[in-house]
Amino acid sequence: MIKKKLIEICCGSIEDVILASQFPVDRIELNSALELGGLTPSIGTLREARRRSRLPICCMVRPRTAGFHYTEDQFTSMCIDSEYLISNGADGIVFGFLDEDMKVDVERTKQLVQTIHHYNREAIFHKAFDAIEDKDEACEMLIECGVDR
Secondary structure, eight states: OOOOOOOEEEEOSHHHHHHHTTSSOSEEEEOBOGGGTOBOOOHHHHHHHHHHOOSOEEEEOOOOSSOSOOOHHHHHHHHHHHHHHHHTTOSEEEEOOBOTTSSBOHHHHHHHHHHHHHTTOEEEEOGGGGGOSOHHHHHHHHHHHTOOO
């Protein structure tokens, strides 16, 4: 059986969303500051993107550049941002938590996945995966955490 490949476009603005929606793509990952590796988009950007496109939109939740190990305050902020994005139309949340040893932060990942799944949305682990040395172990940990992709 041949499986269809899905095409996801990473968008950093309303203009990107409008342009992407004109092509045969399957979904959008909405960010801000793509030149910095992608940060959390504003609620206004998400709401306008939802108004301008019928494609599924998953939102990045990343409060800063410089790694994927976050303070407790940053983690709390990311959880709040996730709930606001979901309540304003996000179809999924794109995130990544690493511990001090550059491995999946299982506790935080499970906590955010549980919140995302509570709203029946998709939990996506992002490019933090690229910083992990043992990819096989990380895949097993992410499956255990309930990450969707």
